[in-house]
Amino acid sequence: MRIAVFSAKKYERTILDKLNEKHGHDLVYFETPLEVGTAPLAMGFPVVSVFVNDSVDRNVLKQIATGGTKLVATRSTGFNHIDVEAAKELSIRIVRVTDYSPNSVAEFAVGLLLALNRKIPRAYNRTREGNFELDGLMGFDLVGRTVAVIGTGKIGTIFARIMAGFGCTVIGFDMYHSPEFERIGGRYVEAEGLEEADVISLHCPLTPQTHHIINARTLARMKRGALLINTSRGGLVDTEAAIDALKSGQLGGIAIDVYEQEAGLFFRDLSSTIIPDDVIQRLVSFPNVILTGHQAFFTREALETILNTTLVSISDFAAGRPLANEIDAS
Ligand code: NAD
Secondary structure (H helix, E strand, O other): OEEEEOOOOHHHHHHHHHHHHHOOOEEEEOOOOOOOOOHHHHOOOOEEEEOOOOOEOHHHHHHHHHOOOOEEEEOOOOOOOEOHHHHHHOOOEEEOOOOOOHHHHHHHHHHHHHHHHOOHHHHHHHHHOOOOOOOOOOOOOOOOOEEEEEOOOHHHHHHHHHHHHOOOEEEEEOOOOOHHHHHOOOEEOOHHHHHHOOEEEEOOOOOOOOOOOEOHHHHHHOOOOEEEEEOOOHHHEOHHHHHHHHHHOOEEEEEEOOOOOOOOOOOOOOOOOOOOOHHHHHHHOOOOEEEOOOOOOOOHHHHHHHHHHHHHHHHHHHHOOOOOOEOOOO
16 A cells, blocks of 8 residues: 655654565655645555644545545544544545553653652752752652542553552543443542542543633632643643633643644754744743643554554555444544
């Protein structure tokens, strides 16, 4: 199969080329994301592969359908960047990576929590400048604290298990109750129950229902000084409302690996340019904010699984076999 691989990074190409020896596809790499302006590059490719900040909306799908694309393979779990309905109408099938080391994201979320609570990045920067002062670095013990997990699926449940291991009380908010979450001692609560939490970690997908699930109203109802961790999708948090809550002290701190306007910013080196996004600039100016650039998934194990699953799906498609990771629009 001829595959147009968009948003292709060097670290992916090396692994993809190696894995592809078994599959024998014709891989053509494009560093640019797939979006309206770059969709003509996909002309003549039956398969297109994308990543989280590519914009696979109706317009783009129309263009690539005209160019002969029949399959879009996203190298991610989340698929909020793809208009699944439009794809169905245009007879383009979509596959994703349902399962890859959910540990990678859960472990990173724990890392963000520890870094935020114990102010490890600030301490690191201080000691490099010969400043060994502890003032401003005080955190709190996690043992005995209440940690809320919004979305107790694969990643949320692993995060919950690790936090239970820290001696935290773990509460969950999800319409589906996971027996595994309950087995590790997690207790389900309704939305009001989240007010008990010292820490809230987001692990649900971005959907119309979860868009801005953290907003001015929900922030006002949180325990004062609570910490918020988001390794899921930027659109779950109303960033302006979070900034207001940080300014008033209602929110004790926020650590985010994802940002609503991350497309166009993340996965590229902008260190020599002026970043025009005032919201992100404001965010990073707070001492109690940690921002990382969508790297929670980024372990060797996870990346290899993502790329291998993508190639297996494409080979299954080429051979007319059932697609285990297909997204069903119905
Ligand atoms: P999953 O499907 O196993 O779990 C998601 C859970 O969220 C499910 O239990 C579902 O019922 C729940 N949910 C859905 N709507 C909800 C709502 N309105 N309120 C509460 N819960 C709701 O998915 P997963 O593999 O655990 O991944 C979770 C998310 O993590 C993905 O959707 C993706 O956005 C994000 N993710 C981020 C990275 C990263 O690198 N930062 C990597 C992979 C995944």
